[in-house]
Amino acid sequence: MADPTKTAPRFVTTTVEVEGRTEERVVEVPAFPVEPWGPDAQLTHVGARARRADGLLKTMGRAPYVTDVRRPNQAYAAIVRSDVARGRVLSIDTAAARVLPGVLDIITHADVPARTRLFLPEITYLGQPLAAVCATTSAIAEAAAALIRIETERFPHIVTVEGAETSTTLARPGLSHNLMGGGPKVVERGDVTAALAAAEVVITREVRTPCALHSALEPHAAVAEWEGDRVTVWESTQGIFRVRDNVAKAFGLSLAQVRVICEAMGGGFGAKNNAGAHTFIAVAFAKRLGHAVACLVDRPGEQIDTGNRPSTWQRVTMAATRDGQLTAIDLEATVPLGISGWEESPGDIYHELYACPNVRTSVRIAYVNTGTMAAFRAPGHAEGSVGLEMGMNALAQALEMDPLALRERNIATHDQRRGRPYTGNRLAECYAEGARRIGWVSRATRAPSAPHRRRGFGVASQVWSTGGGPPAYATVRLNPDGTAEVLAGSQDLGTGTRTILAQVAAEALGHRLDAVRAVIGDTATGPYNGNSWGSMTVASLTPAVRMAAEDARRALLDAAAGILNVAVDRLATHEGRVTVRDDERSLAFGEVTAKLGNVMIQGHGSRGPNPDAVGIVTTGAQFAEVEVDTETGVVRVLRIVAVHDAGRIVNPTLAESQLEGGIIQGLGYACFEERPLDERLGRPLALGLHDYKTPTHADIPLIDGHFLEGADPQANTVGARGIAEPAIIPTAPAIAGAVADALGVEVPDLPLTPWRVLAALHHAPQHRSP
């Protein structure tokens, strides 16, 4: 209970980092202090390998994905897309589609609220929605969509940064310049020019990273249904409240008129952070027709028009003293962003990962006529680390130094970007443990499996802000039978949110885990939580859940004290029972709540502010062992060792699943994945999952993932940080480094497809130096 005489403000401002961006946020100060769980806290459920709460439903095919929602009279929408990259709609002929039996409605630009920005007649990328059809079945809707004739006038398009800089036209109306910010974004610390001039050893390398597609197996999907002036939207999303806000704004509704539900979703990886065209199409049709409408994006639409990780070109120059201390890092980079998106700079990690007094990054980000960029697991860092780590390897070679030793020599002891300490950086331990696990010192003795194959090893590191932050809220309530529910307006992307919230609540309540259930994924039932992005959910939400549970536990103990006629401070809770110190009596939670009838015990929890002037990061190192076939150019990744420090691990099994997932996506980024583009037509050439090749079962190496034990009580009251994005950052550069080690020659461009490997070998000296 808040002290009414207390004068401390209830709302204060704190800083929160989301995907590398720092935001100021108002935060509600928790009503009572909660002592953080330190590294030595004795915990039962937190840290346990609890089974995934919805695992069994998923294996039954009964987890309710949005694509499985079936509402009364539900109809289906299909999207008609532009097949030119830049131009203007002259006319749309819907006559043939309209008469197809089963077609219910067709909408174009004139039929939707302007704020949806749907079906804009000015075409700015290939795949832009221009119209939509609604029909009784998906098949009819798709057939009708193919009958809609759209006449367009073509304009010249832009797909490269160079094109964007030299073009006399703009990639889209409303821009003042095709480059974000009108020119390169230059960030400099120290004096790079002077440091390079005075350098003892300097290297320069150029790398290219591919445009990567999220390719979640469940495409974007929404089902909308109106009831009077209120709409319910089932959306496959990483942020139910953000979708609520998007829909309300687009359709001029109050927030109370929009309810968003996401009980299960089939993967997001950053692409499902907002409502999309499909959402607004479903909402618009549902309003016009008076019944539910589903808009399920098809696979080509998913690959073209739901976001991507843009390609990059990076030229890195690095300097060091002869004994391996970094003295300068200079990056020039370009990013063809797509038609929209935010500044996800490959430059940021150059300022952060390794200790260096003089760092300059100059990055040109261009708006071009391809589909929009969307955050993709560690946006910016995953790209930047490829160039930075290749530079480190080149520098190690020039210094005749072990690449691991060079990294160990240059660990960043504090947050150099913002000039503040970290709550902790145990990268040195990650290197040591990883090196031990991969057998780094004896790696030269590992023989390849055939004479034409070569074995190689690589190492790379990672830093990523994972402190999370407010606002995040939870309610914990006890039912009359003593079971508990956690209510939170969050969502489970497959990360295990549902499971860990129950673990934290059970721990703080002193309850049995099987008596606690998390109810999430519905804006109508759970209090506000932000998107599941930026590796933030655990560090943001679990402290709120812990506080709500502590609040509920206080009320429970007050009630039990009355029943048992003892002082509250003699009571404790353990595995669903209230116990009395120095007394054999105890009561099951259900016995206490039963005495209360339907009086509810409810705890309120809010996430408090982040600590001031300190950086909260997850760090880690990954090691790769590869074998490269010099005849075919095929790269086989044999082993990845990953060691990360993510603070307290709430559930090691789920954390390992996420770590393996990040590594496997990183392997795809390194070895297979790229969206090729026909630059002449502005046409993406990967429309499916065969031409955009993600890792299959046959591509998976042995993965040895490990988390350092510990907790970060300075970060938040649970002591946990995030792991989702840290997992992917070092994988591709570790693999690229291992391939270079195997071949004795660098392959400068990702992905490391056979022809790139063979081309690099072709230009290399005939035999590698010993």
Next chain:
Amino acid sequence: MHLTLNGRPVDADPPGETTLLDFLRDHRGLTGTKRGCDRAECGTCTVLLDGEPVYSCRTLVHRCDGRAVETIEGLGTVDAPHLLQEAFVAEDATQCGFCTPGQIMAAVAVLAREADPTDEQIIAGLSGNLCRCGTHPKIVRAVRRAAAAMRTASHG
């Protein structure tokens, strides 16, 4: 047409162009079989046709006339899960879970052919089933675990 669906006879008269996937999901309400691509690339729609795994999105339902189709709904129940389903839970072989039913149906076919499969046989049998969350290592472990449990069960 007639087919056996999860052990039960079904009479149906779907339009000729209906895929098995649409028949299952839209005509029969069996939404456990997923539509990840609808172009025979991802494997989320995998079901068994006379015991063999097929992509139901590229199988016309009329090809199933007189044949037996098994879907994830026919495998086990929450109260009595199939050993593969139990093993997937025990190994945490699901993340988002969207590929899971297809992976499990492909695994049923692997274990029907080979009671004690090698990892290579499991990988070959599941290589038509994509997983974007990167759950592959745990999926293979789960199939291995289920195989052992099934051998134990059959040897009593």
